[in-house]
Amino acid sequence: MRISTIEGGHSSDRGDRSLSLCFRSTRVHLRGLHTRTPVERCTDEHHLHFSLFSAYTQPNRCLAMALMQPLLADAQLRPVGHQFNPYSENGGTILAIAGADFAVIAGDTRQTEGYSIQTRYAPKVFKLTDRAVLAVNGFQADCSEFVKRVLQRIEWYRHAHSKQMPLKAIARMIQTMLYGKRFFPYYTYNILGGIEEDGTGAVYSFDPVGSYEREACRAAGAASSLIQPFLDNQIYFKNQTPAPGAAPFVPGNLPIDVVLPIVIDSFTSATERHIEVGDGLEIFIVLAKGRDASQLSSLNATEIPAADPTGERVFVVRRDLKKD
Amino acid sequence: MDHFPLSWGRPRNEAVDLYSTYPVHERQRHGQQHDAFTQGVQHTQQPIVTGTSVLALKYKDGIMMAADCLASYGSLARFKDISRLHAVGQYTLIGAGGDMSDFQYLQHLLNDLMIDEYTSDDGHKLGPDEIYHYLSQVMYGRRTKMNPLWNSLLVGGFKDGQSFMGYVDLLGTTYTASTLASGYGAYIAQPLLRKAVEGRETTLTEEEARVIIQECMKVLFYRDARSLNKYQIATVTERGVQINDAISSETEWAFAEKIRGYGAQTQ
Numbered sequence: 311m312r313i314s315t316i317e318g319g320h321s322s323d324r325g326d327r328s329l330s331l332c333f334r335s336t337r338v339h340l341r342g343l344h345t346r347t348p349v350e351r352c353t354d355e356h357h358l359h360f361s362l363f364s365a366y367t368q369p370n371r372c373l374a375m376a377l378m379q380p381l382l383a384d385a386q387l388r389p390v391g392h393q394f395n396p397y398s399e400n401g402g403t404i405l406a407i408a409g410a411d412f413a414v415i416a417g418d419t420r421q422t423e424g425y426s427i428q429t430r431y432a433p434k435v436f437k438l439t440d441r442a443v444l445a446v447n448g449f450q451a452d453c454s455e456f457v458k459r460v461l462q463r464i465e466w467y468r469h470a471h472s473k474q475m476p477l478k479a480i481a482r483m484i485q486t487m488l489y490g491k492r493f494f495p496y497y498t499y500n501i502l503g504g505i506e507e508d509g510t511g512a513v514y515s516f517d518p519v520g521s522y523e524r525e526a527c528r529a530a531g532a533a534s535s536l537i538q539p540f541l542d543n544q545i546y547f548k549n550q551t552p553a554p555g556a557a558p559f560v561p562g563n564l565p566i567d568v569v570l571p572i573v574i575d576s577f578t579s580a581t582e583r584h585i586e587v588g589d590g591l592e593i594f595i596v597l598a599k600g601r602d603a604s605q606l607s608s609l610n611a612t613e614i615p616a617a618d619p620t621g622e623r624v625f626v627v628r629r630d631l632k633k634d
Numbered sequence: 635m636d637h638f639p640l641s642w643g644r645p646r647n648e649a650v651d652l653y654s655t656y657p658v659h660e661r662q663r664h665g666q667q668h669d670a671f672t673q674g675v676q677h678t679q680q681p682i683v684t685g686t687s688v689l690a691l692k693y694k695d696g697i698m699m700a701a702d703c704l705a706s707y708g709s710l711a712r713f714k715d716i717s718r719l720h721a722v723g724q725y726t727l728i729g730a731g732g733d734m735s736d737f738q739y740l741q742h743l744l745n746d747l748m749i750d751e752y753t754s755d756d757g758h759k760l761g762p763d764e765i766y767h768y769l770s771q772v773m774y775g776r777r778t779k780m781n782p783l784w785n786s787l788l789v790g791g792f793k794d795g796q797s798f799m800g801y802v803d804l805l806g807t808t809y810t811a812s813t814l815a816s817g818y819g820a821y822i823a824q825p826l827l828r829k830a831v832e833g834r835e836t837t838l839t840e841e842e843a844r845v846i847i848q849e850c851m852k853v854l855f856y857r858d859a860r861s862l863n864k865y866q867i868a869t870v871t872e873r874g875v876q877i878n879d880a881i882s883s884e885t886e887w888a889f890a891e892k893i894r895g896y897g898a899q900t901q
Contacts, residue, residue, distance in 0.1 A: 393679065394677070394679060394777075394780060394782060396777050396778070396780060396782075396805065397805075398805050398807060400807065423807070426820050426821070426824070428801070428807075428809045428811070429809040429810065429811040430811070431811070432809050432810075449805075449807075450807050450808065450809070451770075451774050451777070451805050451806035451807045451808065454808065455774060455806070494778075
């Protein structure tokens, strides 16, 4: 089949042929083989055919030919036009911050493709269990497929073990599920937030193929490069020095009434400067067992009823962002 | 003993089950794994006969959708009496842009699905939400096989007092909104639709909705070179799906003669 491909590339027109010969030798040069190849030496169709045939019968002589095959197939077999691209990117941004006994997971609700706003309300943040919330961002079709599968695995876990899946187990499961598609990845950036079994707030962030770590905060998505440096400064106290004599900064211990305004400000600022962010903001707040929720009342937070009340509580705050 | 004469005298390999260790129904294929025909099968790399935009909006009584009757072959207006709106059961309507043969395949698929549902006779009827999720799984499954159905689809419907509108495309990307426009309409008609509809979904009357849709179809006909001034408007309400006969908009082209600077004129 390969032979006929190369022959097929030649019309009876002589000029045409020399053009493609020239093309081939260029390719060989690109490969770093600066010797003249059998193809180059041929001048008429008959000889060409012979030398191509010898590429199969005398492989040692024609290593260069063999190297060229994929390139030739690339250039000549494929019809003009581009290959189907199974990925797209749908904008939006997500972010999560962990406190000592709470976690905040937020995302905007705009969905875009290119310069078009597809919809003003497409949720990116999902409650998984009574103490775990997952934010996903990237290619929408992969995101919704991934969340669907995560929810299913979590349900199976509950049926098998008569308890909800712990946060760190969900994190490891997400790692396995992402890495399981290492060679055709889900184009999704995941941030998992919630309460660990020891009652501490936690944030796990993932890359599309499953590398993950537990952190105090993380931003991902279209405006991550705008928000993450701000969080580095405000949550990790980077480039800040404590006042003389004051205690050193400890990341991950900020009170919730400091964290929530940081989240809201991050999104209003990202909305100003990034065209793919805006329309609406959804903030999920997971509180550890016995923690009081009075600080959320000013934000008009609504509680999502627990499926299996064990003490942790999940609240959601919905706010508008600019729609322009 | 291998009972297939075709595999006699050939070298042993993993694909040949000489001692019948597999049950008959899952027997490995004998002989060459890839025959010449499967190598010749090509996946869709580009659409051939295509439909352009579909528009849809929500109004007081349900949803309204519109699409023109053209199926183009590149820039050739090839088929001028094609319906790109298709009813699925009594609650759902789909409108398709993109490859028309892929759309016809989807119509068959949905028809088979509805027959299966009908014969199960379990007292449940598939609504627009179910059709939307079914389509999104079909489309996402095909994109994952790198063999997409080259369409962008609008799904609209009305069931149990709730109207529904959603979008699915060849990548499996999905979303719902109160105004939808696919293809060129996403650039030209969507801003007009949003301005007219957003915030008024529950008060807009059918007459008002029809005026908005007709205006958008007219603008699209003026600006989209792959469109046709012959389109269908369909509604889904409590009364079910109604796909109307094709209509045309009044257009005015006299101004075009005076336009200089682009087009065919030389001076």
